[in-house]
Structures are given as C-alpha cells and as structure tokens.
Amino acid sequence: MESLDILIQKGTIITMDAESRVLEGCALGIRGDSIHCIGGGVEKYPAKKVIDADGCVVMPGLINGHTHAAMSLFRGLADDLPLMEWLNNYIFPVERRMDRDFVYTGALLACVEMILSGTTTFCDMYLFEEEVARAARDAGMRCLVGEVLYDFDSPNYGPIQNGFSYTESLIETWRDDPLVSIAVEPHSLFTCSPELLSEANEIALRHEVPLILHLAETKSELEEVEKRYGRTPVEHLQTLEMLGPHLIAAHCVHLTDNELGVLADSGVKAVHNPESNMKLASGIAPVPKMISATLTVGLGTDGCASNNNLDMFGEMDMAAKLHKLSTLDPTVMDAQTVVGMATLGGAKALGMGGLIGSIEEGKKADIVIIDLNKPHLTPMYNPYSHLVYATRGSDVLHSIINGRLIMEGRKLLHLDLAEVMAKAQEKAREVKRWVSSV
Amino acid sequence: MESLDILIQKGTIITMDAESRVLEGCALGIRGDSIHCIGGGVEKYPAKKVIDADGCVVMPGLINGHTHAAMSLFRGLADDLPLMEWLNNYIFPVERRMDRDFVYTGALLACVEMILSGTTTFCDMYLFEEEVARAARDAGMRCLVGEVLYDFDSPNYGPIQNGFSYTESLIETWRDDPLVSIAVEPHSLFTCSPELLSEANEIALRHEVPLILHLAETKSELEEVEKRYGRTPVEHLQTLEMLGPHLIAAHCVHLTDNELGVLADSGVKAVHNPESNMKLASGIAPVPKMISATLTVGLGTDGCASNNNLDMFGEMDMAAKLHKLSTLDPTVMDAQTVVGMATLGGAKALGMGGLIGSIEEGKKADIVIIDLNKPHLTPMYNPYSHLVYATRGSDVLHSIINGRLIMEGRKLLHLDLAEVMAKAQEKAREVKRWVSSV
Numbered sequence A, B: 001m002e003s004l005d006i007l008i009q010k011g012t013i014i015t016m017d018a019e020s021r022v023l024e025g026c027a028l029g030i031r032g033d034s035i036h037c038i039g040g041g042v043e044k045y046p047a048k049k050v051i052d053a054d055g056c057v058v059m060p061g062l063i064n065g066h067t068h069a070a071m072s073l074f075r076g077l078a079d080d081l082p083l084m085e086w087l088n089n090y091i092f093p094v095e096r097r098m099d100r101d102f103v104y105t106g107a108l109l110a111c112v113e114m115i116l117s118g119t120t121t122f123c124d125m126y127l128f129e130e131e132v133a134r135a136a137r138d139a140g141m142r143c144l145v146g147e148v149l150y151d152f153d154s155p156n157y158g159p160i161q162n163g164f165s166y167t168e169s170l171i172e173t174w175r176d177d178p179l180v181s182i183a184v185e186p187h188s189l190f191t192c193s194p195e196l197l198s199e200a201n202e203i204a205l206r207h208e209v210p211l212i213l214h215l216a217e218t219k220s221e222l223e224e225v226e227k228r229y230g231r232t233p234v235e236h237l238q239t240l241e242m243l244g245p246h247l248i249a250a251h252c253v254h255l256t257d258n259e260l261g262v263l264a265d266s267g268v269k270a271v272h273n274p275e276s277n278m279k280l281a282s283g284i285a286p287v288p289k290m291i292s293a294t295l296t297v298g299l300g301t302d303g304c305a306s307n308n309n310l311d312m313f314g315e316m317d318m319a320a321k322l323h324k325l326s327t328l329d330p331t332v333m334d335a336q337t338v339v340g341m342a343t344l345g346g347a348k349a350l351g352m353g354g355l356i357g358s359i360e361e362g363k364k365a366d367i368v369i370i371d372l373n374k375p376h377l378t379p380m381y382n383p384y385s386h387l388v389y390a391t392r393g394s395d396v397l398h399s400i401i402n403g404r405l406i407m408e409g410r411k412l413l414h415l416d417l418a419e420v421m422a423k424a425q426e427k428a429r430e431v432k433r434w435v436s437s438v
Helices: A067-075 A085-095 A100-116 A131-141 A160-173 A193-209 A219-229 A233-240 A256-268 A273-279 A287-292 A312-327 A334-344 A344-349 A383-389 A417-436 B069-074 B084-098 B100-116 B129-139 B160-173 B194-207 B219-229 B234-239 B258-265 B276-279 B289-294 B314-329 B334-342 B343-349 B383-389 B419-434
Strands: A004-014 A022-031 A034-038 A046-052 A056-060 A062-067 A119-126 A142-148 A180-182 A209-213 A247-251 A267-270 A298-299 A367-369 A395-403 A405-407 B004-014 B022-031 B035-039 B047-052 B056-060 B063-065 B119-126 B142-149 B179-182 B211-215 B249-252 B269-272 B296-299 B367-371 B396-401 B404-408
Touching: A004 A367, A004 A383, A004 B249, A022 A193, A046 A405, A056 A256, A056 A383, A062 A247, A062 A267, A062 A298, A062 A312, A062 A344, A067 A085, A067 A131, A067 A417, A100 A119, A100 A131, A100 A233, A100 A405, A100 A417, A100 B367, A119 A131, A119 B343, A131 A142, A131 A180, A131 A395, A131 B129, A142 A160, A160 A180, A193 A209, A209 A233, A209 A298, A209 B419, A219 B334, A233 A256, A233 B194, A256 A287, A267 A344, A273 B084, A273 B314, A287 A298, A287 A312, A287 B035, A287 B419, A298 A312, A298 A334, A312 A383, A334 A344, A334 A383, A383 B004, A417 B269, B004 B035, B004 B367, B022 B129, B035 B234, B047 B404, B056 B383, B063 B249, B063 B269, B063 B296, B063 B343, B069 B084, B069 B100, B069 B129, B069 B419, B084 B258, B100 B119, B100 B129, B100 B289, B100 B404, B100 B419, B119 B129, B129 B160, B129 B179, B142 B160, B160 B194, B160 B258, B194 B211, B211 B234, B219 B234, B234 B258, B258 B289, B269 B343, B276 B314, B289 B296, B289 B314, B296 B314, B296 B334, B296 B343, B314 B334, B314 B383, B334 B343, B334 B383
Parallel strands: A004 A046, A004 A056, A062 A119, A119 A142, A142 A180, A209 A247, A247 A267, A267 A298, B004 B047, B004 B056, B063 B119, B119 B142, B142 B179, B211 B249, B249 B269, B269 B296
Antiparallel strands: A004 A022, A022 A034, A056 A367, A367 A395, A395 A405, B004 B022, B022 B035, B056 B367, B367 B396, B396 B404
C-alpha cells in the first residue's frame, strides 16, 4: 500500500471543487507537495504524519489576492485621516527611508499573521520586492509578487529603467521556485506614464507572467486620468492594448456596466478589497455585477495601513455584508460564493486555478484546518455560513502549504515568532523617529 | 495600608474618562465590586490577587447594546435568504416550539461567547427572558433584559395581558440584583398596537425602568407604519408621548434629520447595529449625524441569526468602516469615537453611565485585559486604532465583572465550557428536527 506523507482524517472537507462537494468525516492523503487521494479507504494508508480533524473543517488555504505585506509595520501608525495628510506626513516620509531589511522584516511579520489566520497564498506589490519573496520562502508561503513601478525614482531601484531590469531579474531568479512567482507591477494609471505602462505590459507578455496594477480605486484617480488622457481608466488600458487574461486589476471600484463587460470579455481578473475601500472611503466595487458578467474575482485585504489586518475571514464577512447592503438584497453574495472568492476564485484571479484553490487530487496541498469546537462556532448547521459570518482567523488550527506542515496547533513550526515580533518592534521604533522628524 | 481584592499592574489603561486619559504602565486596584484606585503607588497595595498586564491594554468591558442572546442557537441555521422565507420557514417554526430550557441554554452559550470576546454587559430582548436573566447571573455578566411584547400570543406568556404581568414580575424579582436589570420591551411599532405601546410605556415610567424597542429598522416598517397610522415611526412615538430619556431605540436606520433632532431633544438613546443592518440589507443608520446631533449612541451586535456572532470588536471595525463609506469621508467615526460607542456611550445608552463604561475610581469594576503581544497587533502605535481595526475577540485575556474575575488567561472560571457547548449541540439537534418537519 502506498505511503502518505500526511494523512488528515475525520474532517469535514470543503472541497470547493466543480461540484462544491462537502465530504463529512472524510480522509485526505498528501504525498510530496500534492493532494494524492481523498475519500473512502484513505484513512487506512500508512502515513508519516496523521492529523486528526474530528470536529474540524478542512478547506483550501485562503488566497489573499492583493496586499502590501511589509506595510504591516505601519499598522495603526495613522488612521482616520484625509488621504493627502496620511500620505505626506506618514507614509511617504517613512517609505523614503526604508531599506531591504525593513521590507523583509515587515513582510515576514505579515506572513506570520497570514499563516496564523489561514492564508496560504498572497499576491503582493511593494518596494524591495526581492525581500518579500525571501520572506515568503522563509515562511513557507506561496506568493505572486512584483516590484512596484512608477514614474518617480524609487527608494529601491532609482529611475524606472532600473525598475524594469530589477523586475526582469526577479523573474529570472525565481523562475523555477516552487512557492514564489513574479509579476510585473506598474502601480496605477495616475502614477505611471503610458510609456511605462506599455513597457511593463510588454515585459509581462514576453515572460508570460501576470501584469498587476491598481485600477479605478478612487474618484480622484478617475478625474486625474480623465484630465490627462480624456478617458476612463478602462478606456485608457484599452487604448494601450493592455487588456487581456494576463492582467490582474486590484480594487475596480469605479467601473461602468459597459466596462465590466469589456474586462470580462478580455479575460481580465479582478481583486476585491472591501475593507480598504471602506476605510479609505473609496467606494463600493460592483462585485455582484462583476460575478454576473462572469468576471473572475478574487478577494484581498490590501495593506495593513488601510485595513488594518490581514485576516481573510474578516474580509469574507465584510464582502458578504457590504454587497447585501449596496444592493439592498440579503440574498446577494451568499456564504458559498464568498468562500469561493477567497479560494478557487482567488486562485483563478492569480492565474493559479489549475494549481491551488480547491481540494482535488493532483492539486498542490495548500490546506487549512479550522477548529469548530468553539462557543462562537456552536451549533453548526452550515459550514459555509460559519466560515464567512462567524469564524475568525484565530480559529485556524493547522496549515499545510505545498504539502509541508507549516503550522500545527497554532504553533509555527519553522519560524521563531518572538524573534519576528521583536524585530518588527525594533523597526517600529525607527518609524516613530522618522515620523516625528517630519 | 488598605488591602485590595484585585491589583492589575503594568498595563496601558484606556480609561474612557472625561479627559480620555491613556495611562501607560499604570496600576489599578479593585475592592469589592468597584474600582478603588488608579495610578501612582497603587502597585504597592497588598492584594489578594495580582494580574500582570505588561504588554496589555486594560479597558472598560465592552457593552453590547442590543442582542437576542438565545438566538445563538440559530447561528447559521439559515442565511442569505429573503426575509419572509427566513422567518416563515426557519425562525417562526422554531420559536413556536421553544421553551425555558431552550432559551436558558442559548443565552448561556451567548454569555460564554460574549465573555470570551470582551463583553461584560449586554442588553437583551427575547422570549422567556427570566431564563436570560438566570443565564447572565450564572455566567456572572451584567445585563439589561426584558420580555418581548407584541400583539400576538407569546409562546411564553400567551396573551399580552400576561406579558405585562410577566414583565412586572421580572421587575419585582430582580429589583435589587447587582447584575441583572429589567426593561419593558415592546417589539416594534409594526408588531405592537398603540394600546400595547402606551401600556408598556406606562409600566416603564411607573417602575422607573427603561423602555426598549426596535425603531425604523427597515423600509417595510416605515411603509407599514405609514399605511396604518399615516405617520413615520418617530412621529408615531411622539403622538403616543413615548419619547423621553427612558426610551432606548435599537437600529434607527431610517430617520430624517429632523427626527434625529427630535430624538436628541427628547433624550432618547439609540443603539447602532451595523452588521445586522448590512446582513439583512436594512440600510445604514445615520450615526455620524446622530453623534453631531448629540444623540447618545451605543453599539450592538443584534442576535446571532443576523450577524452571526457576538464579537463587539468586529462590530467596532464594521461601524468605523461603514460610515467612512457612507459619508465618503475617511475621517468620520475615528477609532476613539468608536471605542467610546462600545464603552461609555453604550453605558449611557443603557442608563448605566454613572455605573460602568469607563475606568474611574468609584465605578463598578467591569474591566477587560487584552493581550497585544500578537503578530496581528504588532507593532503598536495607537491603542484605539488597534482596538477597532485589528483586535479580535480572541485577543481578550482576562475579564472582570462587578469586581469578580470571570475569565483568566481565556479560561472561564465559573462555567463548564464543554457542558455549555454540549447542551447547545443537543438543542441544535431539536432545531434541525423542527425545521425539517416544516
């Protein structure tokens, strides 16, 4: 009989497969980095490691479709402020002084928070992105990351030509990595010239990697793009011939019905960030319409400076409730749909739909196990409902990424939590000095 | 030197007092049921019990201003449904068969969840409310509770006249209880005749207890009240001479600016329930305007059938973000204001502002201690920001209610958690049978 590396037994498996199967008291076997077998008889296989999931939900690891991991070091630094005051007095002065070590420290702290709250894959945009890739690898997380590109000089690479070569070197370095993938990431249409955008697009197409940008996040972005180019953001992308299945657009708050159709027809993927859009008073992305238009939509937390947490369970709750309110229809964005956005929908949005996002034989073993034996998850009538409306990140018990047990009984197996936090506190003391000297 | 019952030392005390003092590394002493002393030298007092709050926030216990505790047994039973389908196929068939033991079991489960997430006081409306009072007393929680009154026969008391006498008997029974207070609670303007409302009002005034009802929660309520009486809900209450400082109005979603002024001038208190209002697609209460109009506003979770949790930290996060969105102003409902709604604002809304809601000498010792030594609360620049945007109920470490240590290191000291949950599971099996027989 074949031997398994990990056997998970007795759990309620939320597969998120094409039939949305929920398998009660079912076993699942992992060999190497992949899901080897599910269902009857699996519990009889010999296994190096057995995880008892009795009373637990076993589900695909959550996929944080858009974040800026290292901004965990700015969590709570400045809230409830007008955008320009926040940027000019806090974020910009600090970002100007950042270095590689700062980003590595913040990204590792974010990885720890994400693992502890059930996220197994994240998509990141920031400065010094090589450090984010390193942090993810050291944390054992799957990620799609890219260096932010814009018209001004970067604290990392200086002028934009270096940004392109930095990005291409990232693509080269991490090409065969089992966990880290690289994207080309121009910041937005109001911080990137048409030339920059076109060049970024060409690099992405040439290397067959995703192109990621912020799209139609705020009204002021719409006004700025209209003023400069006489177009909406989507029209601008269309003119630049950038719409296609390689494009992942974060936020997508201010879109017309027609633009939704254009994005869907082009195969563009969207990532919804409800908490950030609320906290920054940006608006409400038309997600129910996106779904009706068969646009692929993932879910993301955005960075800790505008959320202020990376807990995808909270994000699911917010997404489900926000759109019932915006449509005044309580049947919109039901719990199963929302779990889909945070799992297989997120995987498809990142171009990883064949790899992760559901529990199916042959897929990579990115799995989290959630302890339902808690007062706030008692009684249990419907697991999807609990996952969206009642579960917190702190209910996640075990996490497996790429077949490797990363967290067991809420204990991180390969990281020194105290050290990660102490280093973050040290960086925060620098941040306080930088801000007070503005 | 005076002896203390409990000494809390080294914490960051968020007082919520008139000066909004935040006291770093400060000690606090409790004697009997009250806060005896705060600040310099307190740590030298002899004490029966010493709690080390180093790296923790010490704050007033959270006040859940509106809930239906026993509905914890319906958590996730039916979500994302049109209102009438939810009521007719799930809630009503179950509520018709409920009994005292069912409500006690559900209320105790709710108390456990609330204690574990930092709530020390709750305000409840439901059937068999004597059982909710008993559950709160057994759990050691402070509460303001009342039997729901409406025009139809009740599964508890039968016809409404018995409802009035049941309520008066509750008032009598619990008059001198240190933890349990009673209110008169007609359900709403569309389920209670003018005669019922007036009688309820008279009882409340006669006994000097609060009068609590749901007000202007949904558009359909407005239409129904308009159809029957040719008035808005607030006009209807005004006509019935029910507006006054004794009235606590839950929800208050659909109010005109003029009505806000009328409520404020009358001294009426409001309780905001953002998550429930979103999940049921009811709308957005004009809370920033309420606050500008100097209306006292507390915060509540509503019941678990429409939330689906009792975590006031999640509710604070939602309240802060929802109103930034509704006003498109990121400076609205700053974190400190929101913490105020969940503490002193909630206390004032329940008529307990002199008793609880802030950490001040002489007030009752209702205090929770929150562990900040977590990755998702690292680094720490501003405690209010963390409490609203990043803390989860599961970060609450210790809870003291009326001077009594109720939870220590997340362990409930006076309840058998496994037994409470097992009994709830048992009741859930009955619920499943009831629902499947509809």
